[in-house]
Amino acid sequence: MSSSPRLYELAANTPEGTFIAHYSEGGLVELNFPAKAKITRPNHLAKTVPPQILAWHAVTESALKQILTGGNPSRLPPMAPTGTEFQCRVWAALRQIPSGQTKSYSEIARLIGRPQAVRAVGGACGANPIPVLVPCHRVIAMNQKIGGFSGGLKWKRRLLRIEEVSGF
DNA sequence: AATGACAGTCCCA
DNA sequence: TGGGACTGTCATT
Numbered sequence: 386m387s388s389s390p391r392l393y394e395l396a397a398n399t400p401e402g403t404f405i406a407h408y409s410e411g412g413l414v415e416l417n418f419p420a421k422a423k424i425t426r427p428n429h430l431a432k433t434v435p436p437q438i439l440a441w442h443a444v445t446e447s448a449l450k451q452i453l454t455g456g457n458p459s460r461l462p463p464m465a466p467t468g469t470e471f472q473c474r475v476w477a478a479l480r481q482i483p484s485g486q487t488k489s490y491s492e493i494a495r496l497i498g499r500p501q502a503v504r505a506v507g508g509a510c511g512a513n514p515i516p517v518l519v520p521c522h523r524v525i526a527m528n529q530k531i532g533g534f535s536g537g538l539k540w541k542r543r544l545l546r547i548e549e550v551s552g553f
Numbered sequence: 554a555a556t557g558a559c560a561g562t563c564c565c566a
Numbered sequence: 567t568g569g570g571a572c573t574g575t576c577a578t579t
Binding site: 538 | 563
């Protein structure tokens, strides 16, 4: 019953470097920060990619550029990350945070109805496969500390500075 | 099946 | 300032 989930990887060029976007037939499932290593998979593979996915990718690239220049994206691609129920609720809450604003781990915990699962929220943020578009970088600790970031704290600070969040 | 380690936060001393 | 309790998930045993 489960056909092998065909995945497509496409490069998205932005002012902050080249991200790699992964798509399933349901939408964007993963986004990778620019690798230090050279890009080995240029977009010419796109010829074999369904038009639907190319269209989604155009939206992704545009949304990334908008966020990375300090704005809110006018459109987002469909996103279909895989995760537990808990993680999906956390990620949904993250998407409600506009550019330039932050929430604490405990605020997210309260928003999803698990006010005491603050630490678990940190875990779910770390498991977010679509950084930037699902803005886990806008979650900081209650005491204004930056917390952690699976993509590396340099990226978290860079994203917060782009959004002109004071203190970072 | 149990344990330990985490991107946190609160409480009590 | 520091230790303990609490949460969900994953790796290890």
